[in-house]
Amino acid sequence: xxxxxxxxxxxxxxxxxxxxxxxxxxxxxxxxxxxxxxxxxxxxxxxxxxxxxxxxxxxxxxxxxxxxxxxxxxxxxxxxxxxxxxxxxxxxxxxxxxxxxxxx
Numbered sequence: 001x002x003x004x005x006x007x008x009x010x011x012x013x014x015x016x017x018x019x020x021x022x023x024x025x026x027x028x029x030x031x032x033x034x035x036x037x038x039x040x041x042x043x044x045x046x047x048x049x050x051x052x053x054x055x056x057x058x059x060x061x062x063x064x065x066x067x068x069x070x071x072x073x074x075x076x077x078x079x080x081x082x083x084x085x086x087x088x089x090x091x092x093x094x095x096x097x098x099x100x101x102x103x104x
Contacts, residue, residue, distance in 0.1 A: 045086070050078035053078055054074045057073060058070065
C-alpha cells in the first residue's frame with residue numbers, strides 16, 4: 001500500500017503535517033533529543049536510583065525488615081526520585097525557555 005492510498009482514508013491526514021512542522025520548529029535541534037528526554041531518561045534515572053536505594057537498604061541497618069519489604073521500599077523511593085527528577089527537568093526547561101524569550 002503506497003502512502004497516497006493510506007493517507008486518503010485517514011481522518012488525521014491534515015494533522016500529520018502539523019506534527020512534523022512543530023517538531024521541526026522546536027527549540028531542540030533534533031526531535032530525537034526530545035524522544036530521549038521523554039522515554040530513555042526516566043528509565044535511566046529509575047534504574048540508577050533503584051540500584052542506589054537497593055545498595056543503601058541492603059547495608060544491614062534494616063535487619064528487622066523483610067527482603068520483600070526492602071525491595072518494595074527501594075522501588076517506591078526510586079519511583080519518587082524519578083518523578084521528582086522529571087519535574088525538575090520540566091521546570092528547568094520551562095524557565096530556560098522563558099528566560100531565552102526575555103533575552104531574545
